[in-house]
Amino acid sequence: MRALYFAPLGAMALALAAPAFAQDGDAVDWSGPYVGGSIGYTFQQNDSNEHLRFDTNADGNFNDTVTTTTGANAFSPGTCGGAARGATPDSGCRGDKDALSWMGHVGYDRQFGSIVAGVVAEAGKTYIDDAVSEYSTTPAYYTMRRQIDWNGNLRARLGVTTRSGIMPYVTGGLSYAKVSNSFTTSNGANSFTEVNRKEDAWGWNVGGGVEAKVARNFSIGARYLYTRYNADDYRVDVGAGTAPPTNPFRITPSGGASINRGDKFDTQSVMVTSSLRF
Numbered sequence: 001m002r003a004l005y006f007a008p009l010g011a012m013a014l015a016l017a018a019p020a021f022a023q024d025g026d027a028v029d030w031s032g033p034y035v036g037g038s039i040g041y042t043f044q045q046n047d048s049n050e051h052l053r054f055d056t057n058a059d060g061n062f063n064d065t066v067t068t069t070t071g072a073n074a075f076s077p078g079t080c081g082g083a084a085r086g087a088t089p090d091s092g093c094r095g096d097k098d099a100l101s102w103m104g105h106v107g108y109d110r111q112f113g114s115i116v117a118g119v120v121a122e123a124g125k126t127y128i129d130d131a132v133s134e135y136s137t138t139p140a141y142y143t144m145r146r147q148i149d150w151n152g153n154l155r156a157r158l159g160v161t162t163r164s165g166i167m168p169y170v171t172g173g174l175s176y177a178k179v180s181n182s183f184t185t186s187n188g189a190n191s192f193t194e195v196n197r198k199e200d201a202w203g204w205n206v207g208g209g210v211e212a213k214v215a216r217n218f219s220i221g222a223r224y225l226y227t228r229y230n231a232d233d234y235r236v237d238v239g240a241g242t243a244p245p246t247n248p249f250r251i252t253p254s255g256g257a258s259i260n261r262g263d264k265f266d267t268q269s270v271m272v273t274s275s276l277r278f
Contacts, residue, residue: 040271056252077135084141099127123152
């Protein structure tokens, strides 16, 4: 696992060293279309400071505090950056799942001397699982979880090629993911209604890598990509249910509340790539 985290540094080091391999003569020609695939690993940032957010006055802003009848914070026990194992923080928390990823791609490169500029579109699947939980004084837990059904990128690339056929490059562009959300809680009194369980998350990506031609029409490589998705449409509306009038969710200005995790969805991926070039 540790090697996967240091792989981006290795790829960057190779990219920086690649120009030293250049020899006198014409650079390898990269111009033309290509298709291929990639496989690797996607991991997430440390989200130990992540929290659920609340809207208690129905103004659409998730910046309110749910309080008890005494005015105390009803969620003072705190949070965990994963899925709660029980109703209190002492029960522990299951961490987020980093996982395998794969993508197919199609692209086009154009060479200008030793400079290569191009664009690539890719789509595939990552099996990561990201959750956050909040604890109330009831006691009870409230967990929001999300997974990526499929994701895609449209990236520009800019590289420098050498006569030996090695091309380090930088890349960046637009990202999209179809995100699947879910909610669980040990609170059996209030009612909970999920809104936008499936959401469209748009964002951006930036990274770099190195690619090498191992045959006239075939290349292999490695790339690192940091991606940020704006995934904040999902929410859970809390109703009275069978809770008593003194329930913290019932004494709010609106007589209810909405819950949202509101954070950005950040991932990092390390992939090995192969391309058939035409």
